[in-house]
Amino acid sequence: MENKTVTIKDVAKKAGVSVSTVSRAFNNYSDINPETREQILKIAEELGYKPNIIARSLSSNRNFRLGMLVEDYDLSGMLNPLVFEILMNFKNTATKLGYETVLLSTTSDVQKNEKLSKLFTDKQLDGMFIMGLKMTDEYYRELSQIDKPCVLYDININNPYVGCVGVDNTKGAFLAVEYLIKLGHKKIGFINGHKDAYVSYERLDGYFLAHNRYGLTVDNSLIEYADFTDKGAEEAVERLINRHRDVTAIFCASDIMAIGVVNRLNDLGYSIPDDISIIGFDGIYLSQCISPKITTVKQDTAKIGEAAANLLFNIIQGQRIGRVVIEPELLERESTKSV
Amino acid sequence: MENKTVTIKDVAKKAGVSVSTVSRAFNNYSDINPETREQILKIAEELGYKPNIIARSLSSNRNFRLGMLVEDYDLSGMLNPLVFEILMNFKNTATKLGYETVLLSTTSDVQKNEKLSKLFTDKQLDGMFIMGLKMTDEYYRELSQIDKPCVLYDININNPYVGCVGVDNTKGAFLAVEYLIKLGHKKIGFINGHKDAYVSYERLDGYFLAHNRYGLTVDNSLIEYADFTDKGAEEAVERLINRHRDVTAIFCASDIMAIGVVNRLNDLGYSIPDDISIIGFDGIYLSQCISPKITTVKQDTAKIGEAAANLLFNIIQGQRIGRVVIEPELLERESTKSV
């Protein structure tokens, strides 16, 4: 019933060599005769041998395990499919690189009791990919002086052990606002995300830059903050509209918020895009399912996940890269029109 | 810099006992003096000792690792946030049970070359939670005779090692259609999911049962199949409408499809729910973000994930439970009205 698992010993015996040699063959060591190597690999194949990663970890002190840490998954997961997409893409390239991935979650509260470095050793991780971290978090502080390989999504930190990956948020916001300006809009509202989110600063920069570039001045009262939820955005847009009846376009820092904004505006009797143009951010699948299809700035989740895994791998190997920036892409759809 | 990790030896030395005894203390063995036990745990706490799970796996031949296998993640992940929610909830209770979780993905093609049992041993898993499996898959066949603990979501199989968890799909469909009937609808279309999906059969049953219960006969040409995508549903609803101009309500086997249907119907000049009532399935977050808010049948992802982990745990412990069914819940919202 239980078909005994084949070990390195079995391979060694059948190949007529020592286990050390088999180990060498499997670890791509240079100090081994290419022919013996071929021979061993062939026999291993026949026997269906796969190195026991657990034993390897224990003896080599290398774990070949990467953690994927998601903060407040209950929120980010439900609301934002981006997280899941990025995670799966990360996992895929991590697998190709020979690493297994374990899924971990945390919250701002938990971080007060359990240090990140402890999590690292407890879980026997070689590296960690972290999503959803806020600037007010305990881990954000700890990350500035950690000496373990980490990669952060959408938040930056200055530490050679910590890589950062994300879309160029400033440019993305710039593209969105520039697009609106080119459509003739002059009074453009902005529903930004969390005040504590790193990306909110970057996107705010983009909003300003686009105005500057085209000779427009920003009225700060056109800017609202919400919490990346549709509900929050609905309230924010109502505040905005009440202050500025003559807004003709609104840039939302996420598609989810854009959807909330469209709905609330509909309820208030506005027609989109005829009365007000709306542009989102993220490019989630659902942004094109609803009517009108949301014009948005797409984050390429495949590229982000892949880049994160490669970056983490490089850091583990001793390279110090720092930051990988993915190009955002404007997707022109139906929720915007010229005035 | 590298703060040497504390091992069982350190604890043993400091406590003045053997490593065997420390091991006993940590494994809740009964044959140990409660006082020594307390003493050891206290010292371990001071030293910040955590058992090395890798070493434990290697020596005990128990891995405390669970796989989470997702099929065709590119599709299910993008389209359906349910998968991610269930996964995270599964992970959470697995963690409480002392297991770590590794994320795995597969496709129908991959299954032809790599057996499930091989994946099991290669990844050193104690159990596996599988989502998105289709009835035509290679693994579906293999699962009927596997002797390793598995739990499937939304698909049933008769094997003591394999547990099944999911919402009561027949009842869920029944509730949806019953609700429409009670609203006075008599000609009710049905956009079902994949023909190869197990749940499609169950939901079809529910559609029939509701008709039977209320003395209505089913016209089979009211039933369409789509692939769980909004695009597929858009085409399906157009075929349906072309055959039956007088349909007054449509039950869709997923919220994503319901959203597609609403959009296409809007394009065709129908007003929802005034001209046609639409009801979905799943209860994803976005179903309430759009306008009209979609009436739907909710799957409780928290309960499903938790149940799946507990079920898998029980199977690993030697219990044979079989199947856990979660109650679906009808969410009355805006996309339906009485006629």
Add this chain to the structure above:
DNA sequence: CTGAAAGCGCTTACAG
């Protein structure tokens, strides 16, 4: 109730 010893399946200096 406790300890000494073997062993889990690998890797890695050390010799040769």
Add this chain to the structure above:
DNA sequence: CTGAAAGCGCTTACAG
């Protein structure tokens, strides 16, 4: 280029 041996941090019969 290859082998013998020690060791990674635990668990588990076996004695006592």
